Every structure is written in C-alpha cells, then in structure tokens.
Amino acid sequence: MAYEFERKQRIAVLGGGPGGYEAALAGAQQGADVTLVERVGVGGSAVITDVVPSKSLIATAEASNSIGDATDLGVQFFVRGASGKPARPDVAINLAAVNKRLLSLARQQSEDLKASLIHAGVRLVHGEGRLDGTSGIIVSTAPGDSGTDFDRIEADTLVVSVGASPRILDTAVPDGERILTWTQLYNLKAVPEHLIVVGSGVTGAEFASAYRALGADVTLISSRDQVLPGEDADAARVIEDVFKRNGMVVLSKSRASSIVRTTDGVLATLSDGRTVEGSHCLMAVGSVPNTAGIGLEEAGIQLTESGHIRVNRVSRTSMPNVYAAGDCTTELPLASVASMAGRTAMLHAMGDAVNPIEIRNVASNIFTQPEIATVGWTQKQIEEGIAQGDIYKLPLASNPRAKMMGIKDGFVKLFARTGSGTVIGGVIVAPKASELIFPLALAVEHRLTVDQVARAFPVYPSLSGSITDAARAMHIVR
Numbered sequence: 001m002a003y004e005f006e007r008k009q010r011i012a013v014l015g016g017g018p019g020g021y022e023a024a025l026a027g028a029q030q031g032a033d034v035t036l037v038e039r040v041g042v043g044g045s046a047v048i049t050d051v052v053p054s055k056s057l058i059a060t061a062e063a064s065n066s067i068g069d070a071t072d073l074g075v076q077f078f079v080r081g082a083s084g085k086p087a088r089p090d091v092a093i094n095l096a097a098v099n100k101r102l103l104s105l106a107r108q109q110s111e112d113l114k115a116s117l118i119h120a121g122v123r124l125v126h127g128e129g130r131l132d133g134t135s136g137i138i139v140s141t142a143p144g145d146s147g148t149d150f151d152r153i154e155a156d157t158l159v160v161s162v163g164a165s166p167r168i169l170d171t172a173v174p175d176g177e178r179i180l181t182w183t184q185l186y187n188l189k190a191v192p193e194h195l196i197v198v199g200s201g202v203t204g205a206e207f208a209s210a211y212r213a214l215g216a217d218v219t220l221i222s223s224r225d226q227v228l229p230g231e232d233a234d235a236a237r238v239i240e241d242v243f244k245r246n247g248m249v250v251l252s253k254s255r256a257s258s259i260v261r262t263t264d265g266v267l268a269t270l271s272d273g274r275t276v277e278g279s280h281c282l283m284a285v286g287s288v289p290n291t292a293g294i295g296l297e298e299a300g301i302q303l304t305e306s307g308h309i310r311v312n313r314v315s316r317t318s319m320p321n322v323y324a325a326g327d328c329t330t331e332l333p334l335a336s337v338a339s340m341a342g343r344t345a346m347l348h349a350m351g352d353a354v355n356p357i358e359i360r361n362v363a364s365n366i367f368t369q370p371e372i373a374t375v376g377w378t379q380k381q382i383e384e385g386i387a388q389g390d391i392y393k394l395p396l397a398s399n400p401r402a403k404m405m406g407i408k409d410g411f412v413k414l415f416a417r418t419g420s421g422t423v424i425g426g427v428i429v430a431p432k433a434s435e436l437i438f439p440l441a442l443a444v445e446h447r448l449t450v451d452q453v454a455r456a457f458p459v460y461p462s463l464s465g466s467i468t469d470a471a472r473a474m475h476i477v478r
Contacts, residue, residue, distance in 0.1 A: 008033040009350065012137045012155035014129045014294070017044025018335045019325025020161030021113055023342035028120040030350045035153050036122055037129035037139055041107075042114040044163050044326075046335045048106050049183040056102035057185075058206065058367045060093070061213035062431075065369060067091050073406050093214045099186045125153070131295035134158060134319050138295075157321050157349045160301075160309060161342060162294065164287040164327035172198065172259035172283055178266050179259055179281050182207060188280075192216045196268050196278040198256045200227040202366050204284035205239065209368040212248050219249040219276055221256050221268065228366065232379060232427045234393065235372045238409055239429075242369070251276070259283070289328040304330060313356035315345035323349060337362055363441040365434040370410050373437035376425025376444040377415055389415045389424050394470045396430055401461035407431060412466040414440070414450065414474060421449040421476035430463055439467055450474040 011027040013020045016038030027034040041048050067077070117124060128140045137153045166181035168174065176184045182203055193216065197208045200222030212218045220227065220243065227243065227250060228236040243250055255271040259281050268276040289307045296303060302310045302318040309324040311317055311331060317324050323345035325331070326338035340357055347354040363375040377387040396402045396410035407430070415425040423443040428436050443453050453471040458464050 009157065010155045011035070011157050011159065011346070011349070012153045013037065013159040013161065014131070014137055015044060015161035015163060015290075015326070015328075016040075016042040016113075016124075017046050017161055017163045017326050017338060019338035019342035019345075020044070020159060021117065021342065022339040023159045023161065023323070023325060023346045024117055024122045025120055026343045026346035027350065028117070028122050030346070030352065032346075032350065034122045035125060035137075035155070036117065037125045037127060037137055037153070039126070039128050041110040042117060042124070043106075043110040044161075045165075045183070046163070046338070047109050047113065049186075051335050052106045052109050053102040053186055054182065054206065054210075055367055056105050057098065058210045058369075060098050060102075061210040062369060064091055064093060064215070065213045091215070093191050095191050095214070096189045099188065103186055129153075130293070131158065131160070131299045131301075131322075133295075134299050134322050157323070159342065159345055159349075160291075160294075160296070160317075160322065160324040160328065161326045161338065162290040162328045164289045164333065166283065167286045167288050169283065169285060171257060172281070174283060175261060178261050178279070179283065181283055185282065192278075192280040194219070194265075194278040194280070196221065196259075196266060196276055196281040197284060198259065198268070198281065199284035199286070200224065200250075201230065201284065201286070202228070204282070206367050207282055207284065208248060209239075209243065212243070212246055213369060217247075217249075217278075219251065219278060221251050221254050221270070221276070223253070223255045225252055227252075228372070231366065231372060232374060232413070234379075234411065234413065235374075235427055235429045238370070238411070239366075239368050239372065242409055287327065287333070291328050311341070313358075314348040314354060315341045315357070316348065321349075331357070332359055332362060332364070334362065334364055336364075361441070361445045363437045365437065367434070370407075370429055370431050371433035373428045373433035374426070375437055375441045376423070378425060379413070379415065379427075382415060387415075387424060388418045390418055390474060391415055392470050392474050394466050394473070396463070396466060399461070399463060399466045399469075401463050401465065402430075404461065405431075407463075412436075412470050414467075414470040416450045416474050419476075421451060421474065422447050423450060423453060423471075426467075428467075432463075436464055436467070439464065449476070451476060 009032045011032045011034045013024045013036040024036040129137045132138045195216045208220045227240045257271045258269045265279045266281040309329045311329045315323045325341035327333040366372040382389045393413040410429040413427040426440040450471040458468045
C-alpha cells in the first residue's frame, strides 16, 4: 500500500535582520523547510552595526553622566592632589575599550540568534542573494564558507528583509576616518575632540547626546527650526534645552552644503557661507533601502520612488507569495516593527491566525538623555482634528521619585478620547522612558480608559506613578 506524504512548505528568507530572523524562526516553528540567506551575520545591521552597538555606547554615556551628576545627590569624587588637598578628578573615557566591548556584545548577540535558528532547524547560507523570479533565490556563497553549496534555493514563499544603509551625499563622502557614517563610529580609538553632527533626526540626536556625555565638544547642524522635527514638539524642546545647557552648539535652520577633510580635521560649509571646523563629522542624513540589484523589479514587486518595497498590513508585497519586512519596506523603520512584520508575514503565509499590524499602536523610543518614548496618536494630529482627544501633561519634576533621583527634566503626557476617556496615545520624556512607556502601550493596544489605568496600583514612590496621576487627572465624570 502506497502512502502519500505532504511536502513541507519551502520558505526562503533573504536577509537575517530582525524581520528575516523572526520570519525564519516562525516558519521553522510551524514545520516549514526554511533557508535563510545572510551576507554579514544573523541579526543584520540592527545587531552588528546599528541598534546593539549604538545603544551600548549610549549606556556608557549614561554611566559617565551619572557620575558627573552625582554631586547633586551629595556624592562627591575627590583625589588627593600634590599639595595633599582634595582635587576633583576627571571622568576618563577609554573609547577604544568601549568600542571593543560593544562590538563584542554585538557579535555575541549575533551568535546567540544564529544558535536559536540552528536549534529551530533553519538552514543558514552565508552569501550574497538575489531573487530569481518569485520561486527562488540565487546565492553567491562567501569565500571560505564551508557546507553551503547552494546555487539556487527553491521556495514556495519568499521573505525579503534586506534592511537599509546610511545615505551618502556627494558633497560629504565618508572616508571612515574623519567623515563618518554611524556604522563607522566604532573604529574610533579616542573620543573626538570636536564632533560635528549633520542631521538632527533620531540618529543624529542620539549620537550627539552620547558623545557630548562622553566629553566631546559637539556641534549639531539642523536644517529645521528644532531638533527632532518629526517628534512631539514639547519633547523636542526639552531635549534641545538639555543639549544647550550641557554645552552643545545647536545650529538651527542651517544646512550643510559640503563637508571636506582638512589636514587635521574636517570643515563644514553651510549653505549661507558660514563654516564650522571640527575634528570629526558624523553624517546622519537618513538611510536608503538595500533593494537595488536584487531582482525585485524583475519579479514584479512594486517599489516606491525611494526604492522601498510596498507591503500591506500582513507584510505581503504585490506578488502573492513574496513578503517583506524591515527597513527595506514602507513600514516604520524600527527593529520591533521589523520583528513583528517578519512573524506576521510567516503566520499569514502558513495559513495561521494573524492580526494585521496596527502601526499606530507601536511604541517607539529615542535614546537621548533624557529619553523620549511615544505611542499612539500625536498631539499634532489631535490639534489638527485628525483624532478627537483631550491632552494632559504632568511635569516629571513634581514626581517624588524624580525629586529623590535629582531628575529635573521631563514629563508624562496622556491623550484620551474625548467623551469616552479611552487612552489613544502618550509621550514620556524621562530617564529610561523606554521602560516607562509600556503601560501606555498596553492601554492603547487594549483600549483601556483613563479610569481603568488610574485603578492600577503603582509603586510609591516611582516614576511610573506619574502615569497613574495623569490618568486620574483625566477622570471622566459619569
């Protein structure tokens, strides 16, 4: 008697960043035959050259700041000088050691992710890949890579998660030594004497904040009225005030027309003719998707003018069996969104139950000092009438735990639907705002009212108590 066995669904994933990793893992967990192609390492740029190393650097900067700020709490650091009298020591930063540590952390994280995929049964291929229509991936394996004899990977479903790279301007070409992208900063052996940062978006603001805390003189060149132009205006104002108070030079409404290397540094020329001299320059002017030359157009996959892959709310492209996730798509360029998109794509492809991604419910964070965390509708959308809501803002300085910790900057801002009191968004500016935003993310996702949030018991004293206080202040009288 002959038996027919159902063939496993074949999944091929191009790119091992957060989106590709999560897609491959989800596919393997559901019994698919999964192959993942990655040219650098599992985790992609998010783990190896972006999120993990940058946030590790920021953690070092926070540690440096905490030592300097401890004086406000009555903690003083002194050494005995030559005369025997106390002298206040400088906080020294060994940037070479810092960079060695954070790159080691990135490699370890990549290896941990790789081990998880292998344990789940995912086949890993190290090499350059491109789509061969919608039924496979052609791979050029990396030299010296053993056990990867694939020329073409056949697949029923394809997932593209190739990420993005720093945007390069013809007028400021990085050389990896003085003019740098954010992926090249980790080659520095010492803290820059004077770092010029071009671009005041999330990446520029984060690195400007970190390097100022590490002791570098920093000049931030912003083409807009205010730093972080796409963020909550109150939050951006707090951050800019902190930047200036800490000695950073912020050049607003200024555009860098060229960056050139000099004998011992860099020279930035602004569009109005002014010049700024520094030791190094970080170009933080956005990113471009890594979608060119990998067979997308030939496969009939729709792209935007910027080269991003168009996807729907289940991460499907214009071709039914091809999905995409991460910074190469039209979704929010966040690692958390990439991971969710990759998993959503695989659940949908395998016929499992899936909830379409609701971008408005995504919590995001900017790792400046203090941090800015947001979720849901924005104040600007409420003021423009796009959403109907009430706004309540509570300064963090009134929080008892904040007073104990010496925190003077920041706030909790809550948005609630007019009439019903349903929480529709919020902003938190505080140390570790990335940890504090989660209760608001839960409230937005599950449509809790301010009264329901207010009924939860916060620890006293705690920074999270300000969330409950703001919710109580927005009580809906019945």
